[in-house]
Each structure stands twice: as C-alpha cells, then as structure tokens.
Amino acid sequence: MIKKFLKWLGIGIFIIIVGGFLPATLGVYGLFWERWTTSLLGNPLNPKLSWYTPQETISGNYSEALLTSKDSEIPPNVFQEANDYAELHGSDGLVIQHQGEIVFENYWNDKQPDSLFALHSMTKTMNALLMGHAIADGFIDSVDIPAATFLVEWKGSEKEAIQIRDLLNMASGLQESYDFSPSSARIQRMMGLDIIQPNIDVGIDGAPGQVFSHVNPNSQLLGIIIERASGQRLSDYLSEKIWKKIGARDALFYVDKPGGMVHTDCCMWASIRDMVRIGEMLMHKGVFQGRQIMPSGWIEEMIQPSKANVNYGMQLWMGNDFVEYRPYDARMTTFANYHSEPYKADDVFYLDGLGKKRLYIIPSKSLVILRTGSNSKEWDDAKLPNLFIEALK
Numbered sequence: 146m147i148k149k150f151l152k153w154l155g156i157g158i159f160i161i162i163v164g165g166f167l168p169a170t171l172g173v174y175g176l177f178w179e180r181w182t183t184s185l186l187g188n189p190l191n192p193k194l195s196w197y198t199p200q201e202t203i204s205g206n207y208s209e210a211l212l213t214s215k216d217s218e219i220p221p222n223v224f225q226e227a228n229d230y231a232e233l234h235g236s237d238g239l240v241i242q243h244q245g246e247i248v249f250e251n252y253w254n255d256k257q258p259d260s261l262f263a264l265h266s267m268t269k270t271m272n273a274l275l276m277g278h279a280i281a282d283g284f285i286d287s288v289d290i291p292a293a294t295f296l297v298e299w300k301g302s303e304k305e306a307i308q309i310r311d312l313l314n315m316a317s318g319l320q321e322s323y324d325f326s327p328s329s330a331r332i333q334r335m336m337g338l339d340i341i342q343p344n345i346d347v348g349i350d351g352a353p354g355q356v357f358s359h360v361n362p363n364s365q366l367l368g369i370i371i372e373r374a375s376g377q378r379l380s381d382y383l384s385e386k387i388w389k390k391i392g393a394r395d396a397l398f399y400v401d402k403p404g405g406m407v408h409t410d411c412c413m414w415a416s417i418r419d420m421v422r423i424g425e426m427l428m429h430k431g432v433f434q435g436r437q438i439m440p441s442g443w444i445e446e447m448i449q450p451s452k453a454n455v456n457y458g459m460q461l462w463m464g465n466d467f468v469e470y471r472p473y474d475a476r477m478t479t480f481a482n483y484h485s486e487p488y489k490a491d492d493v494f495y496l497d498g499l500g501k502k503r504l505y506i507i508p509s510k511s512l513v514i515l516r517t518g519s520n521s522k523e524w525d526d527a528k529l530p531n532l533f534i535e536a537l538k
Contacts, residue, residue, distance in 0.1 A: 176402065180336040181327050191500060191519070194261060194414060197399040201380045201407055203415075205396065206389035210258075211418055211425075217248040223536040224249045227529055234501070236518035237262065238417045241533065242425060244511045245434075247418075253518070259394060261414045262517045265499035266359075268413040270423075271383060272367035273313055273460035277443035278386045284374040288313060288459075295370040298345045309370065311353040312363045313460055316453035320350035321360035334361065334410075338402040341369055357454035359473040361410035364460065368409025379407050391426060391433045393419040411499075417517055420504055424513035427494075428506045448494050464493035464530075471526065484527045489534040495526075505530045510537045 168174065169182040176198075184192055224241070228251050231239040237256045241249040250258065279285045285295075288310040293299035299307070304319075311317040322331040333343045347362040372379050380398050388396065396419065399412035422433065431439025447459040454475065455465045462471075467488075470481035482497070496504040500520040506513055507530060514529050 175338075177336055177338055178327075181332065184336070191263065191265075194263070194397075197397070197412060197414070199400050199403050200397045200414075201378070201400045203380045203388050203396040203398060203413075204384040205393040205419070207394040208392055211242070211421060212246045214246040214248055217243060219243065219248060219533065219536045223532060227532055230528055230532075231516060231518070234518070234521035234524050236516055238515065238517040240417060240421050240513075240515040242421050242513040243533075243537075245425065247421070252417075256417065256517070258418045259416045261397070261416055262502070263498075264413045264415060264420070265411050265502060266364075267420070267496040267498040267502060267504060268409060268411050269364040269460045270496050271387075271413065272364050272371065272409050273447050273458075274387060274439065274443075275371050275379070275382060276309070276313065276367065276459070277440050277446070278382070279371050279374055281440040281443075282375070284376075285309070285370070292317075292366065292370060295373045296345060296366060304349055307353045309367075310459075312367050312370075314354075314357075314451035314453060315359045315363050315457060315460075316354050316357055316451060317363050318349050318351040318353045318356065319358070319360060319362050319366075320348040321358070321362065322348075334365065338405070340365065340401040340408065341406050344369065354452060357451070357457060357475045359457075363410075365408065365410040367460075368407065371409075372406070379409060387426075387438055390436065390438050391419075391422045393422055417515065421513055421515050423496075424504050424506050424515065428508050428511070428513060458494070462495050462497050464488035464495075465491075482526050483524065485525045486527050486531065488527060489531045493530055495530075503529075507534060510534055512537070 166182055169178040172179040183196060228239060232253065237254050238252045239250065240247060276288065280287065289308055291305055292307045292309050292312055293305045299305050307317045322329060324331055326332065330343045334340050337343060344362050344365045368379055375382055394416050396413060396415040398407040400407050426433040426438050427444055430444045431437060447461060448463060449458055450463065450465055451457050456463050456468065456471065469484055470478060471484060472478055472481045490507050490509050492509050493505065493507050495506060500518065501524040503516045512533055514533065
C-alpha cells in the first residue's frame with residue numbers, strides 16, 4: 146500500500162513539474178509566472194540580471210574614467226586590511242576614493258570597474274535625488290504637501306494625511322506584508338505586471354510621521370509621484386537630470402511590463418564605478434567635478450535627520466547616534482545591521498542595499514567607499530569607515 150502511494154505520489158509530482166512548473170519557467174503561462182517560478186531556482190531575493198525582464202535603459206554619457214592615483218597619504222597596510230575584510234565577507238568589489246581620486250580598488254568573482262551590479266535598495270536614493278529636481282522644475286511645490294496631491298486614489302481616505310516627506314523619511318505609516326505567496330500583494334508589488342495599483346492599495350498601520358519603517362511601498366510611491374508630476378518616464382528624467390551629467394555609463398531599471406512602471410523601490414543596475422560618481426556628487430553637496438548637478442541646498446536637505454529616526458534622512462542612512470544593531474523597522478530587530486562602535490566622524494552617511502552593498506560618504510575626510518557583493522551576516526558597518534577615518538587623522 147505504501148509503495149503504491151509513493152508511486153502515485155511520484156507520478157503526481159512529475160506531472161506537476163513537467164506540466165506546470167517547467168512550462169511556467171519558459172513563459173508559457175505569462176511573464177508573472179515565469180518570474181515567480183524562475184526566482185525559486187536561485188536566490189529569490191537576489192536574482193541574476195537576466196531575470197529582470199523587461200528592462201529600461203537610463204542613458205548615460207560616458208566619455209572618461211574617474212581619476213585614479215597610486216600615491217596616497219593612506220598607509221598601504223590600511224588598504225590591505227580593508228581588502229582582506231572585504232574578501233573575507235564575500236565581496237565582488239571594493240573601491241576607495243579619496244580627494245576625488247580612486248586610490249584603491251579590487252574586484253573578485255570576475256567583476257571589473259564597469260561591471261553592472263544590482264543596487265537593490267540603493268535604488269531608493271534616486272527617488273530623493275529626483276524629488277529635488279522635480280521641486281526645482283516646478284512640478285512639485287514642496288515635500289510638505291499631501292502625497293494625495295498626485296496619488297489621487299488616496300483622496301478621502303486615511304492615507305490623505307501622508308505627506309511626501311513622510312514617504313521620503315520612511316515614516317508614512319504604510320504597512321508592509323510578509324506574505325510571499327504568488328497571489329499576495331507583496332509578490333504582486335515585486336513581480337506583478339501592474340505594480341502601481343498594489344502599491345496604491347497598500348495598508349496602513351500607524352499615523353504618518355511617527356514610526357520609522359523602511360518598507361518598499363514608500364519608495365515605489367515616490368517614483369509614481371515623480372512620474373505623474375513631471376509627465377516624464379522616470380528613466381528619462383534620471384538620465385537628463387543626473388546620469389548624463391555625471392558622465393555615467395548606461396544603467397538599467399526593472400519595469401513591471403513593457404512600457405509600464407519602473408521599479409523605484411529596488412532593482413536598478415549600474416556599473417560599480419558609476420556609483421562612486423554618485424558618492425562623489427553627494428559628498429560635494431550636489432556638485433560633480435565642478436558642475437552643479439543637484440539644486441543648491443538639496444543634498445543638505447536629504448541628510449537632515451528625520452523626526453522618526455535620527456539616523457535616516459531622505460532615502461539614505463546616517464551615523465548620527467550609535468545603535469549596535471540598526472533596524473529597518475523601529476518595532477523589529479529582524480535583519481538588523483551590526484555596528485561594532487560609533488562612527489569616528491560625525492558626518493558619515495551612506496546608501497544601503499540588500500546583501501550589505503554599501504556606499505559610505507564621509508565629507509570631512511573627502512572619502513567615498515563602495516562595497517558590492519553577496520550578503521554577510523557578520524558584516525560590520527563601522528569597520529571600513531572607521532578604518533579609513535583613523536588612517537586620515
């Protein structure tokens with residue numbers, strides 16, 4: 146009896162795989178099911194570039210490489226220690242820029258300076274940068290207006306109280322779902338063919354402006370607001386306002402469907418060295434190699450501590466107050482990031498991407514540090530910044 150049961154169970158599983166799962170991975174049942182099934186074949190949180198289909202190009206204007214120098218006041222043993230630490234923790238790339246010149250870089254796993262990498266949540270910062278331009282261009286009056294000015298679906302609901310600033314500060318009170326079943330709103334926001342509606346419909350679990358919660362709908366809704374306010378494709382707007390002006394190579398956005406909405410909560414792909422360009426621009430308050438890229442004063446606005454979290458500004462992180470385990474939600478410790486000690490400079494701010502991808506910016510030391518690679522649970526967010534801060538005392 147047991148043998149017969151196992152036999153028929155095996156036949157049933159075979160039929161499901163051959164008749165259902167395999168065709169789905171080939172797109173027989175449509176793009177959504179292709180995305181969902183193929184994500185299960187690898188790391189669903191960190192798929193390969195080929196998984197992000199369709200993609201939309203952010204046109205760049207690359208003409209020359211960033212300056213490099215073999216001479217540095219930073220001792221060689223400091224570079225070696227940083228290199229060993231990055232290698233130990235499964236890094237793909239480590240780039241150190243000091244005083245506008247790359248003074249150290251190393252790559253692993255066949256990566257190169259122009260290799261594309263998944264920014265994941267570093268993508269979120271692009272929303273804040275473009276918000277500054279949208280205000281300067283007259284498309285948006287201020288961050289202190291209701292998000293419902295552009296998210297008209299929210300008018301007359303409790304979400305009408307949410308300000309654009311609340312979305313930027315990750316303090317909107319919007320509720321993230323942790324249901325990863327195919328029909329869930331979370332998966333539809335990640336893999337669906339219409340990501341606008343499930344983000345508009347996201348629930349709420351608190352008053353705006355009160356509790357820090359680093360959840361994707363905040364950032365995606367900012368992208369929707371920018372597109373609706375500007376009347377432009379977000380990829381075109383980013384290309385025009387920033388990407389071409391800093392001389393970056395072409396980059397890529399993940400789009401829900403051909404001609405649809407770009408993902409602004411995650412999933413941008415850019416070359417390693419081009420994110421160093423972004424770091425250099427941020428360090429110089431919106432100026433890149435003598436050219437004003439961002440509206441004057443906007444970067445200073447971005448790095449102002451928010452009311453809900455003194456270590457978070459507008460879609461980026463700061464090291465103002467020491468927290469040993471930095472949470473993504475003030476009410477939770479899940480996935481908290483380890484900091485062994487306080488930062489040894491009071492102006493550290495940084496971009497944080499899934500898998501411990503980091504872009505640290507330390508203006509007082511004229512330092513930009515970029516780490517790319519796979520996740521490491523033991524990654525210490527204080528290690529590299531403090532190593533170089535100490536070396537430059």
